[in-house]
Amino acid sequence: MGAGKRILVIDDNPDILDVLQSLLMSEFAVDTALSGEAALGMVKTEGYYQAILCDLMMPGMTGMELYSKIIAKFPGMEPRIIFMTGGSPSSLVGDFLVGRQNRVIEKPFEIAPLRQLLSTIAK
C-alpha cells in the first residue's frame, strides 16, 4: 500500500474510478469521487492529497470549476492537479487549458507513465 502518499481521482464514470483504483493502489492510497461536488468536500487541507487526478468533462461541477475552487482555497495545490480528458467536446476546455502548466492525460492512457507522473508530483 502507498506509504502515506494519498491521491484523489475524480471521474463521473465509476468504471474509470474502479480501474484507476485497482491499478494505482499498490503505490498510493487512492480515494475516489464521482463528482466535483463530492471531491470538494474531500480536500480538507492543502497537504491532504499529494496529487489529484481529475476528469475535465463531468456533469454538474466540471473539472475546471473544481480546479478553480480548490486553488482558491489552497493555492499551493495548483501544480498537484492533473487533468484527464476523453477529447474536448467544448471549446471551453481548450480556452481553459491555454497558458496552464497542468499536465493533461488523454484517455485511454498508458498506466506506467501515469504512475511515474503521479510519483513525481506526489514527492
Added chain:
Amino acid sequence: MGRNYETFFELSLDMLSVSDMRGVIRDVNKAWLTVTGWTKSEVVGKSMYEFFHPDDIPMVEKNMIGVTSGKPIRNVEIRYRHKNGHYLWLNCSGTPSLDTGEIFAVVQDITKQRELESELRRRETFLTTLIDNLPVALFCQDGSDNLKIVHWNKMAEEIWGVPKRDALGKPSSELFERFHERLQEADLALLQRGEPVELAEEPVDSGNRGIIYLQTKKVPVRDEVGKPRYLLGISEDITDRKKLEIERAKAFQQARMASLGEMASGIGHEINNPLAVVHGSAAHLKTLIEKGGAEPDRLVSLCEKIENTSMRIAKIVKGLRALAREGSEDPLRPVPVVSLVEETMELCRARFAFENIKLNVSEIPNDLMVDCRAAQIPQVLLNLLSNSYDAVVTAKERWVRVVVKDRNGVIEFAVEDSGAGIPVEARGRLMKPFYTTKDAGKGTGLGLTISKGIAESHGGRLYADFEAPFTRFVMELPKSHGGRS
C-alpha cells in the same frame, strides 16, 4: 325601267343603288334600306359622301376619278353610316352609264366578315406577342415541308444565336446540325408517332450565353383530319436551376457533415472513456496474472468488464456509422423504435451531460416498430436534439426529453425542451431552406428542411407543435405491421 326590272331591283337580296356621277343618290332598293336603316326619302337626293366615314372619303374620291370615262368601280370597301350612328362595312362595285350619267352599284354588307378578320388579326398579334415574349424558346417546324421552321421566337433567337429572319424557312437540320446528328430522322419519327416527347436535358453551346443546359419538349400538332402537320419545339434554359440544384445538394451535404462534426467531439469523449476502461482493465488483468495467485472470480469479472465495455464502444460506432451514411437509397425495413432512439442517444448523451442538460427518454415498448431507412431516422432525431441543445444551453431551466407514443398506427416521436420557444415571426418559415434563427456561422438553415424531407419520404411528417406549453417538435412515422415483431 320596265316592270320586271323594277321588281327585280326591289326584291334583289343584294343592296343596289343608283347615283349620278358626283355621287348624289337617285334610287336605292329595299335590301339597301334594310341594311342601312334609312328610309328612301332620307337618302334620295343626298350625296353619298354625307354617309361615308370621313377617313374613307379620299379613297372613294380616287376611285370615282375613272367613272366619268366609263371605268367601273370594283370591290371598294368603305365604311357607311347606319341610321343609328354606327358604321357598316360595305363592299361596293359599280358600273357607270355614260348615256344616263348614272352609276349602277351592287353593294354587299361585309361588316361581320370585317369584324371577324380584325378579331383574327387581334388574336394573331396577341399570340405572336405571347410566343415572342415567352421565357422559353419556341420553334415550330412544318411537318409537310421538310421540317422547315415556320415559327421562331425571341428566346429561340437568343439561345441559338440565329435571328428570326435567318431561321424562318430553313430546315431544322441545318439550324441544329452542330448540336445533333440525325435530327431530322428523329423528328420525322416523332411526328409520325404523334405523341409529345420530353427530351433528356442537354448541354448546348449557345453563342451568346456559353454552355447552357436545355430541356426540350417536342409536341406534334395534327391537322383536322389527323395528319401530322407541325412539330412544335419548346426549349427551356435550365442552367440556373441546374446550378442551384448542384449548390443545394452541396449545401445539404455540408449541413449533414456539420451536424456530424458537432457530434464528433462529443463522441470522442463517449468512446475514449470506455476505451480507458478496457485498456486499464487489461493492464490490471496482466498485472494480476503476472503476480499469480489472483482469485479466478476477480479475473473473470475483469474480462467481463472488458467485454461489456467493448460492446458499448461498438454500439456507439454503429450509431455513428449509420449517421454518416446518407442512406436515402436504402429500402424501408422494419426497425425497433427503441433501437433508433437509443442509437441517437448514445451519440449525444455526453454533450448534454457536460452542459448539465437533463436528457430524458420516455419508456418505449420493445415491440414497437417502424418501416424506415435506419440510417436516416437517427439523423432527424439528432437534428431535433441538436436544435434543442442550442435552444436550452444558455437557458436557466435546462431539460430536453424524447417522448415516443403509438397513436393509432402512427408512431409519434416528440422532442421537447425548455428553450425560449419559437418566435411567432419564425413559425411560418421554420422548415424553409436556409432559414435559421441561430447566430451567424452556427446554423446552416437546412437541418429542419432535410429532416422534413426525410420524414415525408417515409410517408410521415415533421412539424412544430405550437399548442404545447414548451418547445415541441414532432416527427410522425407510420407504424410497421410486418417484419420481425
